[in-house]
Every structure is written in C-alpha cells, then in structure tokens.
Amino acid sequence: MKKSFHIAAFILSFICLAWSVQGQGTYQLAVLKYAGGGDYYANPSALKNLISFCNQSLGSNISSDVPYVEVGSQDLFLYPMVHMTGHGNVVFSSDEAENLRTYLLAGGFLHIDDNYGMDEFIRVELKKVFPNNPLVEIPFDHPIFHQKFNFNGLPKIHEHDGKRPQAFGIFEEGRLLCLYTYETDLSDGWEDPQVHNDSPEKRKEALQMGANILMYAFMR
Numbered sequence: 001m002k003k004s005f006h007i008a009a010f011i012l013s014f015i016c017l018a019w020s021v022q023g024q025g026t027y028q029l030a031v032l033k034y035a036g037g038g039d040y041y042a043n044p045s046a047l048k049n050l051i052s053f054c055n056q057s058l059g060s061n062i063s064s065d066v067p068y069v070e071v072g073s074q075d076l077f078l079y080p081m082v083h084m085t086g087h088g089n090v091v092f093s094s095d096e097a098e099n100l101r102t103y104l105l106a107g108g109f110l111h112i113d114d115n116y117g118m119d120e121f122i123r124v125e126l127k128k129v130f131p132n133n134p135l136v137e138i139p140f141d142h143p144i145f146h147q148k149f150n151f152n153g154l155p156k157i158h159e160h161d162g163k164r165p166q167a168f169g170i171f172e173e174g175r176l177l178c179l180y181t182y183e184t185d186l187s188d189g190w191e192d193p194q195v196h197n198d199s200p201e202k203r204k205e206a207l208q209m210g211a212n213i214l215m216y217a218f219m220r
Contacts, residue, residue, distance in 0.1 A: 026061050026062070026063055027060070027061070027062045027063065027080060027218060028062065028063040028065065028066075028078075028079055029047055029051065029062065029063075029066055029079060029081055029082065029083060029214075030066060030067050030068065030069040030075075030076075030078075030079040030082045030083070031047065031066060031067070031068050031069070031082065031083050031084070031085075032068075032069060032070075032071060032076075032082045032083065032084040032110070033068040033069060033070045033071070034070075034071050034084070034086075034090050034091065034092065034096075035071075035090075035091045035092075035093075035096075036088070036089035036090045036091035036121065037088055037089045038086035038087060038088035038089045038090050038118060038121065039086045039087055039088065039115075040068070040084070040085070040086050041068070042085050042086050042087060042115050042187075043085055043115065043187045043188060043190070043191050045190075045191050045192045045195070046085075046187040046188070046190035046191050047066045047083055047187075047190070048064055048066060049190045049191065049192065049207070050190045050207060050210045050211070050214070051063075051064055051066070052064070053190075053207045053210070053211060054210075054211050054214055057148070057211060058148060058211060058214075058215065060214070060218075062214070069082060070096075071092055071096040071097075071099060071100055072093065072095050072096040072099045073099075074099075076099065076100070076103050076108070077103060077108070079108070080107070080108065080109065080217065080218060081108070081109040081110070081111065081214065081217040081218065082108070082109075082110055082111075083110075083111050083112075083113070083187070084110060084111065084112045084113070085112070085113045085114075085115045085118075085187050086115055086117075086118050087115050087116055087117040087118060088117050088118065088121070089121050090118065090121040090122050090125050091121075091125065092125045092128050092129065094128070097125070097128040097129045100129050101129045101130065104129075104170075104172075104177040104178060105172060105177070108177075109176075109177065109178070109179075109216075109217040109220075110177070110178045110179070111178075111179045111181070111213055111217070112178065112179070112180045112181070113181045113184075113185070113186050113187045114180070114181065114182050114183070114185070115185060115187065115188065116158075116160050116185065119182060122180070123135065126170065126178070126180075129170075130170050130172075130177075130178075133170050133171065133172060133177075134170075135168040135169065135170060135180060136168060136169060136170075136171065137166055137167065137168055137169075138167040138168065138169045138176070138179070140152050140153045142167075142176075143216060143220075144167070144176065144179065144212055144213060144216045145167075145212065146212075147211070147212040147215040147216055148208075148211055148212060148215055149208040149209070149211060149212055151208075151209055151212070153165065153166075153167065154166065154167050154181055154184045154186070154209060155184065155186075155189075155202075155205035155206065155209055156183075156184055157184050157185045157186060157188060157189040157198065157202050157205065157206050158184070158185035158188055158189075158196070158198075160183060160185065161183065163183040164183065165181070165182065165183045165184035166181075166182045166183060166184075167179060167180070167181055167182075168180040168181075168182060175220070176216075176220075179213060186206050186209060186210055187206075187210075188206075189202055189203050189205065189206020189207065189210075190203075190206055190207060190210055
C-alpha cells in the first residue's frame with residue numbers, strides 16, 4: 001500500500017509538472033540533500049552558472065532558483081532532474097532509497113558528481129536504491145556525450161588522484177536513470193571562476209558537458 005501511494009503521488013506530481021512546463025516553458029533543477037555528514041551543499045554557485053550558460057547557449061528557460069530537496073521528500077517529484085555532490089559520507093535510509101527509486105523509475109533523473117571523497121560511500125548507497133542494477137561505465141557513443149556538444153567521454157577538469165575521468169550509469173530497460181561522474185569534478189568547473197582558478201578552456205569544457213547532461217535529462 002505504501003509503495004502504491006508513492007507511485008500514485010509521483011505520477012500525479014509529474015502530470016502537474018508537465019502542465020507547468022507546457023504552460024510556462026520553464027524547467028527547474030534541485031540539489032539533493034542527504035544525511036551522513038557529507039557536504040551536500042558544496043559548490044553553491046555551480047548550478048546557477050550552468051543554468052545561465054544553458055539559457056544563453058541552448059535557448060533554454062531554466063529557473064535560476066535552485067532549492068535543496070531531501071531524498072525522502074515528496075518534493076523530489078517536482079523536479080525532472082536533481083543534482084548531487086559532496087566530498088564525504090552519504091547515507092540513505094530504506095524509506096529514502098525507496099523514494100529515490102520510485103522517482104527515477106517513473107521518469108526522474110539524478111546526476112551525481114563526486115567532488116572528491118564521495119565514491120566509496122555513494123556506491124554502497126546506490127545499491128540500496130537499485131540492488132539489482134549495478135553501476136556500469138557508459139560508452140563514449142552514448143547520446144549523453146553527443147547533444148549540443150560532442151565529447152569522447154568526460155572531460156578532465158581536476159586531477160585529484162590522476163585517474164581517468166569516468167561516467168557510470170544505472171540503467172533500467174535501456175534507459176539511463178542515474179549518471180555518476182567520477183574523477184572529473186564537473187561541478188567545480190561550473191563554479192565562479194575565482195573559486196578554483198580553472199582555465200577558461202577547462203570551464204568551457206565543464207559547462208558544455210553539463211549542458212549535454214541537462215539536454216539529455218530534459219529531452220530524452
């Protein structure tokens with residue numbers, strides 16, 4: 001009964017969202033707030049800069065208001081895409097995992113960007129959400145790399161451990177539900193230029209790849 005309620009609530013919310021988008025031509029993103037002590041609030045200027053870039057370069061109409069939404073909240077269903085980042089621990093309760101799974105299966109999209117130090121924790125928590133759908137590396141010919149901008153895999157924005165950047169995904173019946181970007185730090189590249197002093201070329205790569213992610217999430 002509880003699961004049926006979640007599904008019904010989600011479908012109703014997405015219908016309302018679709019009406020809103022059709023009527024106003026506006027999308028809205030949110031940042032996922034989670035427990036465990038990790039800094040879910042990292043990179044506060046990142047999404048606003050990415051949204052500005054997308055609205056200018058893609059002609060999109062994405063709201064500059066980016067709220068935080070808790071994993072277990074019904075408000076999660078109000079957003080077609082949510083972004084998640086941080087440096088440390090992540091913990092999902094069983095109810096939160098169920099809520100996130102329902103959201104993703106019914107059409108939502110989650111982008112997780114490891115800001116360095118999240119990897120060992122997020123992999124464990126994602127198994128709670130999809131115990132039978134493992135993270136798999138996304139091939140370079142996947143459409144997410146070939147939207148407005150063409151990439152052969154993820155750009156490398158920050159070095160960290162010197163590993164190659166990798167894009168992992170969780171798929172359900174061929175549909176990409178969750179994108180996990182690792183060893184790239186895309187969202188650092190979206191931040192205000194003075195925060196990390198990234199070169200203009202690196203910021204451009206990060207923003208263009210971010211635009212591809214948003215295009216894929218909204219238009220698939």
